[in-house]
Amino acid sequence: MLAVVLGAVHITQGSADVSPLDLFASLTGAGNDQATAILVASRLPRLMAGVIVGVALGVAGVLLQTVARNILASPDTLAVNAGAYFAVVAFSVFGLSLPLLASGAVAFVGGLAAAALVLALSAGRETGTVRLILAGSAIALALGSATTVLLLLFPERTIGLYAWGQGTIGQNGSTVVSTFGPVIVVGAVLALLFARRFDLLALGDDTASVLGVNVRRAQLIGVLVAIVLSAAAVNVAGPIGFVGLAAPAIARLIAAKVPGMQRHILLIPAAAILGVIVVLGADVLLRLVFGGAAGVEVPTGVVTTIFGAVFLVALALRMRASSEAAGRGLVSSRTVSTRRRITLSGIAAVLLVVVVVASLLLGDTKLLGGDLVNWVTGQSGPIVDFVLGTRAPRVFAAALAGAAFALAGAVVQAVSRNPLAEPAILGVTGGAGLGAVFVITLWPVASFVAVTGGGLIGAVGAAVIVFGLAARGGFANNRLILIGLGVSAAAAAGVSMLIIATDPYNGAKALTWLSGSTYGRTLPQLVPLAIALVFALPVLLSARRELDLLAFDDDTPRVLGIRIAPARLGLLAVSVVLTAAAVAAVGSIGFVGLVAPHAARALVGARHSAVLPLSALLGAILVCVADTLGRTAIAPAQLPAGLLTAVVGAPYFVWLLWRSRR
Structure with a gap:
C-alpha cells in the first residue's frame, strides 16, 4: 500500500506546471495533449x-x-x-x-x-x-x-x-x-x-x-x-x-x-x-x-x-560490541634488532631526500641540479625562480601530507587492531572533504584559509559524530569502523550534491580537490600542517607503549592499568587532527594511511617506537612520488596525487587481503 501511495504522489511531481487531475485524467485517456505528453515522455518512465x-x-x-x-x-x-x-x-x-x-x-x-x-x-x-x-x-x-x-x-x-x-x-x-x-x-x-x-x-x-x-x-x-x-x-x-x-x-x-x-x-x-x-x-x-x-x-x-x-x-x-580478531595481524613475534631499525630508518630518510630533490627537478619544465643549487643560494635566474617558487611548495606539501596520513594510519590500525584500516574509516576524511567543498562551491573566490577552515570544521564535526556514537560501546572496533564508514558515505553524498548543484567550473575544481592535489599551494599555507606534525609526532612517540599494548588485545592494557576507552579516544583525536590538517592542505589522498604503516611494520616489526618514524618517512615518499608522476606523466596536463596513490595502494591492499586469507 505504501508503495502505491508513493507512486501516486511521485507521478504528480515534476518541473512542468501540470495539475494532478489532468495527469490522472490522462491515465484514462481523457486528459489534454500537454498533460498526456508529459505523462508519457517523463512522469511514467521516471x-x-x-x-x-x-x-x-x-x-x-x-x-x-x-x-x-x-x-x-x-x-x-x-x-x-x-x-x-x-x-x-x-x-x-x-x-x-x-x-x-x-x-x-x-x-x-x-x-x-x-x-x-x-x-x-x-x-x-x-x-x-x-x-x-x-x-x-x-x-x-x-x-x-x-x-x-x-x-x-x-x-x-x-x-x-x-x-x-x-x-x-x-x-x-x-x-x-x-x-x-x-x-x-x-x-x-x-x-x-x-x-x-x-x-x-x-x-x-x-x-x-x-x-x-x-x-x-x-x-x-x-x-x-x-x-x-x-x-x-x-x-x-x-x-x-x-x-x-x-x-x-x-x-x-x-x-x-x-x-x-x-x-x-x-x-x-x-x-x-x-x-x-x-x-x-x-x-x-x-x-x-x-x-x-x-x-x-x-x-x-x-x-x-x-x-x-x-x-x-x-x-x-x-551490533554486539566486540574486538574482531583482525588485530592479531598487528602483533608479530619476529624480533628486529635495534641496528636494523636504525639502518632502515636511515635508508628511508636518505631516500626521502633523493625523492624530494628529484621532485624539485622534474615537472612540465625540467631543471638541472645546478639550477637547484643556484636557487637555494639565491643566484638563479627569473625562470628558475618562478618554476621552483611554485614547485617547491607542492613538493613540501606532498611530503608533509604523506607523513601526516601515514602517522594517522598507524594510530588507527593500532587502536582498531586492524591492519586493513586507514583514517578514512573514521569519517574524518569525508567530513573534511564536505566542509572544504561546501566553501569551494558556495564561495568561488574563497581563500585557502577559508577552504582550510571549512575542511577543519567538517573533520571535527565528523569526528564528534563518530566518537559520540561509538562511545556507547567503549569505542569497540567493529562499531567504530562501521559508524565511520557510514559517516563517510553520508559525507560523500553531500559532496556529490554540492558538486552537481554548482556550475561546471566549481564542480571540476571541487572534484580535483577531492582527488588530492597539491596544485597552487604556497609555503604559508603549509604552516598548519607542519605545526600539527611537530606536535603530534612527539605525543605519539611518548604514547608508544600504549599503542603497543592496544594493538595486542583488550585484556593486557587493562591489567597494566591503562584505561582503554580514554586511551583510544585520545589517540584517535591525534589521528583526527593529523588527517584534518592533511586533507585541508592537499585534499583527500587515499591508501597512504594503509600502505605506509603496514610496510613499516613489515620492515621493523610491531613496536611503535620504530613504526611511527618509518611510517612518516614512507608516507612522505609515497605521496611525493605520486605528486611527481602526476605532474610529469601527461605534462602539461596533470593528474591529482590522490588518484595515483590509489593506483599504487589498491594492488598492495589486494595483495595484503589475499595473503591474510589464511
Whole structure:
C-alpha cells in the first residue's frame, strides 16, 4: 500500500506546471495533449524506472547477503555498482557506442569482476563484517579513483556521467525502461525459482550439502543473478547507493518477527517491495523538500546514500560490541634488532631526500641540479625562480601530507587492531572533504584559509559524530569502523550534491580537490600542517607503549592499568587532527594511511617506537612520488596525487587481503 501511495504522489511531481487531475485524467485517456505528453515522455518512465530499479536492487541485495551470509553484503559494499560504473565510463571514454543490451553486458562484466574480487578477498579464516566492508570499500575506492581519472582526462567524452554516476531515475522517454525492465523481471523470477536452494544455503555449507544442494552452484547462481540485476539497474539509473543494503536488511528485520517470512519465497518479494519504497520515497522526499526542479539537478542516489548511511550506523549501534580478531595481524613475534631499525630508518630518510630533490627537478619544465643549487643560494635566474617558487611548495606539501596520513594510519590500525584500516574509516576524511567543498562551491573566490577552515570544521564535526556514537560501546572496533564508514558515505553524498548543484567550473575544481592535489599551494599555507606534525609526532612517540599494548588485545592494557576507552579516544583525536590538517592542505589522498604503516611494520616489526618514524618517512615518499608522476606523466596536463596513490595502494591492499586469507 505504501508503495502505491508513493507512486501516486511521485507521478504528480515534476518541473512542468501540470495539475494532478489532468495527469490522472490522462491515465484514462481523457486528459489534454500537454498533460498526456508529459505523462508519457517523463512522469511514467521516471516512475517505472524507480520501480524496476528498486526491485532489482532489493532482490540483488537479498541474494548477495545470502551467498555471503552477511547482512551488510550488497551491490555497494561488494563494489558491484563501482565496477559496473567504471566499465560504462571506460567504454564512453574510448568512444565506443553500444546498443542498450550490449551496454548492460559491459556493466555486468565490470560488476562481476569487482564482486568476485571482493568475495575472494574477504574469505578466509577471519571472514567477518568488518573484513567484507573493508575489502569492498577499498576496491570501490580504487575503481572510483580510476573512474575519476577518466572523468578528469576526458571531460568532453564523459559529459553528464558524473551526475549519472550518483544515481538518477530521470528518464528521457521509455526506451531504457522497456529494454531493461524485462531483464529485471526475468532475474527476479529466477531468484524465486531458486528460493528453496537459497533457504538451505543460508543454513551453512555442510547442512545444504547433506540436504542435496550443490553449494558452489547455488552460490554461483545467486551471485550471477544478483549482478545481472545490479548491472541492469546501473544502466537504467546509474549506481544508486545503499538501496541494495537497506531494503533487504529491513526485510530481514521484519522477517525475524513474522513467522515463515524468513523463507526466500517471501523474503525476496518483500525486499523488492521495500526497494521500490526506498527509491520512490527518496525521490518524493527530494522533490518535496527542494522542489520539482531538484529532481533534475540532484540525483536520487544522493538521498538513498544518506538514508543508507544512517541505516548502516543504526545497524552498527545494534551490533554486539566486540574486538574482531583482525588485530592479531598487528602483533608479530619476529624480533628486529635495534641496528636494523636504525639502518632502515636511515635508508628511508636518505631516500626521502633523493625523492624530494628529484621532485624539485622534474615537472612540465625540467631543471638541472645546478639550477637547484643556484636557487637555494639565491643566484638563479627569473625562470628558475618562478618554476621552483611554485614547485617547491607542492613538493613540501606532498611530503608533509604523506607523513601526516601515514602517522594517522598507524594510530588507527593500532587502536582498531586492524591492519586493513586507514583514517578514512573514521569519517574524518569525508567530513573534511564536505566542509572544504561546501566553501569551494558556495564561495568561488574563497581563500585557502577559508577552504582550510571549512575542511577543519567538517573533520571535527565528523569526528564528534563518530566518537559520540561509538562511545556507547567503549569505542569497540567493529562499531567504530562501521559508524565511520557510514559517516563517510553520508559525507560523500553531500559532496556529490554540492558538486552537481554548482556550475561546471566549481564542480571540476571541487572534484580535483577531492582527488588530492597539491596544485597552487604556497609555503604559508603549509604552516598548519607542519605545526600539527611537530606536535603530534612527539605525543605519539611518548604514547608508544600504549599503542603497543592496544594493538595486542583488550585484556593486557587493562591489567597494566591503562584505561582503554580514554586511551583510544585520545589517540584517535591525534589521528583526527593529523588527517584534518592533511586533507585541508592537499585534499583527500587515499591508501597512504594503509600502505605506509603496514610496510613499516613489515620492515621493523610491531613496536611503535620504530613504526611511527618509518611510517612518516614512507608516507612522505609515497605521496611525493605520486605528486611527481602526476605532474610529469601527461605534462602539461596533470593528474591529482590522490588518484595515483590509489593506483599504487589498491594492488598492495589486494595483495595484503589475499595473503591474510589464511
